[in-house]
Amino acid sequence: MRSGDAATDDAAKPALEQKRAPAPKWVRSAAKALPATWVTTGALVLFLGVTALFGGLAAAPPVKHHIAQLAPGKALDTGQLEVTVRRAVLIDELPGSGTVPDDGERVLVVTATMKNLTDAPVQSGVFADEQITVDGLPAQRVNGRDEVASVARVDDATLSPDIQPGLAVDVAFTWPVPADLLHADDTIDVHLSKLTWFEPKFLSDEAPFWTTPTIKAADMRLAIDDVGAGADQEAAG
Amino acid sequence: MKPPRRFSPLARWGAGVGLVVAAWGVIAVTPDDHFADHVFVEHAHLDTAVDGRDIRITLLDFEKAQSVQDAHGWHADGTWVVATFEAEALTNEKESNLQRIELHIGDRTYTPSDRPDERTTPLGHLAVGIPATMTAAFEIDADDAAEHATLEIAYDKIGRVLDSEIDYDADLAKLRAVPSAKIADRKWSE
Amino acid sequence: MSEPQRVGVAERAPLSPAGRPSWLRRNVISLAVLAVLLQVAIVVIGGNEWLTAKRNLEFLPIHVASGGRVEYAQSTFGPAVLRAPTADDDLDVPSGARGVVVHFDVVPGDEALLCSVVLRETGGSRRQWDPAGLVSPCQSEPTGPYSADVPFLLPSDAKGPFVADVSVSELERKPRFLPPFIRFSVG
Numbered sequence: 001m002r003s004g005d006a007a008t009d010d011a012a013k014p015a016l017e018q019k020r021a022p023a024p025k026w027v028r029s030a031a032k033a034l035p036a037t038w039v040t041t042g043a044l045v046l047f048l049g050v051t052a053l054f055g056g057l058a059a060a061p062p063v064k065h066h067i068a069q070l071a072p073g074k075a076l077d078t079g080q081l082e083v084t085v086r087r088a089v090l091i092d093e094l095p096g097s098g099t100v101p102d103d104g105e106r107v108l109v110v111t112a113t114m115k116n117l118t119d120a121p122v123q124s125g126v127f128a129d130e131q132i133t134v135d136g137l138p139a140q141r142v143n144g145r146d147e148v149a150s151v152a153r154v155d156d157a158t159l160s161p162d163i164q165p166g167l168a169v170d171v172a173f174t175w176p177v178p179a180d181l182l183h184a185d186d187t188i189d190v191h192l193s194k195l196t197w198f199e200p201k202f203l204s205d206e207a208p209f210w211t212t213p214t215i216k217a218a219d220m221r222l223a224i225d226d227v228g229a230g231a232d233q234e235a236a237g
Numbered sequence: 238m239k240p241p242r243r244f245s246p247l248a249r250w251g252a253g254v255g256l257v258v259a260a261w262g263v264i265a266v267t268p269d270d271h272f273a274d275h276v277f278v279e280h281a282h283l284d285t286a287v288d289g290r291d292i293r294i295t296l297l298d299f300e301k302a303q304s305v306q307d308a309h310g311w312h313a314d315g316t317w318v319v320a321t322f323e324a325e326a327l328t329n330e331k332e333s334n335l336q337r338i339e340l341h342i343g344d345r346t347y348t349p350s351d352r353p354d355e356r357t358t359p360l361g362h363l364a365v366g367i368p369a370t371m372t373a374a375f376e377i378d379a380d381d382a383a384e385h386a387t388l389e390i391a392y393d394k395i396g397r398v399l400d401s402e403i404d405y406d407a408d409l410a411k412l413r414a415v416p417s418a419k420i421a422d423r424k425w426s427e
Numbered sequence: 428m429s430e431p432q433r434v435g436v437a438e439r440a441p442l443s444p445a446g447r448p449s450w451l452r453r454n455v456i457s458l459a460v461l462a463v464l465l466q467v468a469i470v471v472i473g474g475n476e477w478l479t480a481k482r483n484l485e486f487l488p489i490h491v492a493s494g495g496r497v498e499y500a501q502s503t504f505g506p507a508v509l510r511a512p513t514a515d516d517d518l519d520v521p522s523g524a525r526g527v528v529v530h531f532d533v534v535p536g537d538e539a540l541l542c543s544v545v546l547r548e549t550g551g552s553r554r555q556w557d558p559a560g561l562v563s564p565c566q567s568e569p570t571g572p573y574s575a576d577v578p579f580l581l582p583s584d585a586k587g588p589f590v591a592d593v594s595v596s597e598l599e600r601k602p603r604f605l606p607p608f609i610r611f612s613v614g
Binding site: 327328329330331364365366367425426427 | 555
């Protein structure tokens with residue numbers, strides 16, 4: 001027998017009735033008729049209904065990430081790297097950069113310093129296209145291949161360099177661009193994103209790691225320096 | 238019907254406690270999720286061959302340097318730790334792919350430099366019975382130049398399943414930095 | 428045994444064995460059914476295991492004695508020998524090591540083939556070696572009988588006897604689960 005059943009209610013009632021005024025008749029017969037579980041379920045449904053009415057059951061709004069507006073030379077902390085974008089340059093070709101322009105193309109270069117804030121090496125090539133994007137570049141090159149960024153060390157032209165923990169490396173991000181797309185003193189909008197620190201929960205013996213999806217972190221507007229054929233630039237490599 | 242057997246309260250409690258103790262024992266001896274990551278460590282000393290599973294490593298040189306140069310005209314300044322060693326497989330060439338060479342300093346893990354390209358990399362397949370000499374050059378943070386470092390060499394970077402690892406411990410503070418260390422191309426040992 | 432159930436119930440109360448059919452007689456039908464089912468189970472389970480084992484047993488070497496030939500994948504392989512490298516092999520042998528070349532003949536059929544060769548020693552630690560360099564011993568578009576030369580670098584203490592295991596893949600066929608391979612004794 002459970003406490004909601006009529007039989008036990010009747011048994012318990014006599015003791016209580018001596019201590020307080022008897023409840024109105026309809027309350028007593030209602031209390032006898034309704035099992036306790038019905039009461040709690042009903043209360044729950046009522047509570048949820050009211051919550052829903054107030055919009056409490058709607059999905060939580062996505063967390064708004066702060067997107068910094070950066071000036072060139074200002075550092076961005078992504079948690080994984082400290083990125084300082086320096087300048088944008090347009091040049092006919094840049095051997096060793098990883099970008100080889102076809103006829104009708106030139107090379108857009110964005111230089112940056114990347115410092116590894118983590119305890120393990122960062123492979124700069126892996127998510128380069130997701131972490132730095134430039135507005136206005138065509139999705140495909142003239143020859144039909146995908147437009148992808150290349151990244152190389154400025155000092156020795158190492159392609160997609162590893163950045164060891166604690167060390168800062170000057171790198172050049174390069175894209176092939178149609179020759180007539182950009183000109184001297186045009187500005188480009190550069191977007192920097194950070195990776196997500198992913199901690200595998202299903203297989204708990206997997207180590208956590210930085211990966212996509214990326215979260216927008218900073219926007220910056222750079223003026224382009226057109227150096228033409230780059231005769232007075234030291235060719236990398 | 239036969240009457241039910243009676244156990245004294247003491248016997249019942251004893252059985253309950255006994256089962257709890259047994260359960261605790263089972264949990265205590267069960268390996269945790271990271272058990273398969275455990276490695277069998279062999280400690281290396283300079284100029285002495287040390288064997289692990291299907292691997293033999295002889296550390297020839299371990300030095301600190303202010304700059305490094307390779308055999309093709311490339312050089313770089315910085316804080317460098319350069320380890321030169323001989324490596325060979327012992328029984329099976331199909332699986333003898335050296336993929337993990339790491340320098341651990343404090344919480345940090347450094348990997349061999351990929352500069353300027355892959356031609357001097359110490360990673361790769363080992364031959365059975367025929368040692369090759371390779372150099373792993375680690376570019377480290379200047380702050381770590383006087384710390385305790387551990388060089389770890391093993392086959393698998395990701396799996397590590399109960400496999401061998403060759404370790405070499407060094408106190409970098411005790412090493413005097415040479416002005417320039419050479420990174421030779423990988424070659425068969427003399 | 429017209430009504431075994433009722434006989435059992437009626438006889439449960441008195442405990443004396445007299446006048447009560449034995450346990451065996453009471454359960455003879457169940458035992459007969461059990462005997463049949465047991466046989467069926469053994470045949471089905473055992474048969475299934477045997478078929479799986481038979482399929483897996485394919486991954487066993489086809490032994491070829493020294494100088495012998497074998498038919499496989501509609502081609503003839505062998506004989507296979509171990510010879511010293513010549514200048515034509517262009518093998519760069521490090522000091523303290525020795526170079527050997529596994530040479531075998533192939534009379535191809537119509538199949539496009541891909542082969543890989545592993546050299547194993549039969550004694551000692553049973554070490555095994557992969558070819559020195561990237562080699563494709565078998566031709567995927569053969570024009571006639573040909574011979575394959577596969578170079579290996581061995582330590583000087585590897586003295587044999589050796590076997591050369593040749594795994595043959597038929598490119599245009601559905602790959603077998605665990606294909607057999609040819610084991611040539613090459614001395």
